[in-house]
Amino acid sequence: MPRAYASGVVPASADTVWSHIRDFNGLPSWLPAITASELTEGGSGAEVGAVRRLTLGDGGIVVERLLELNDAERRYTYEFVENPFGARRYVCTLRVAPVTAGGEAFVEWWSEFDADAADEKRLTDFFADGVYAGGIAALRDHFAAA
Structure with missing residues (x-):
């Protein structure tokens, strides 16, 4: 089962970053690849079982179901x-933790999924580098400008 992973440091407190990304229906406000989200x-959008319909920049549609929302662990x-x-069988987690030495946030985003063997590397790279790292970079840019 492939695992895609990305992480980074965002120049804001973990609580501030979490409050910005916590809304399950709020991806278009911070993830550039998403143009619309509809519950x-x-x-x-804060209920386990909530389903969102995302519209991608190229017009593609992704439908996702919230399996867990844990405010105490910011994930x-x-x-x-x-x-x-x-x-x-794609299952994905987004988590925010404090960087205690500087008051910043450590954001990590990962998934595990199944795919045809010929597609595993392409999808792992796409999710890790394109989606997750791109989203973390957008968060970093957002809070650096604030």
Whole structure:
């Protein structure tokens, strides 16, 4: 089972970063690749079981279900319901932890999924470098400008 992973330091407190990314329906506010998000189940976006329908910049659609929301540990876990990438059994976690030495945040984002063997490396690189590292860089840029 492939594992895609990215991490980085964001120049804001863990609580500040968490409050910015916590909303399961809020990806378009901080992840450049997402142009729209609509909750199709779970009205507040903070309920386990909530389902969001994401529109990608190229018009593709991804549907995801929230599996866990843990404010104490500043993390949420979700799964693909539908995706255009060819990934199966995709489960993903986004977590924010404090960097105690400087008051910054350590953000890590990872997934495990199944895919055809010929697609594993391409998808691992796409998720890790394109989606997760790109999202963490966007957070870093957002808070550096603030």
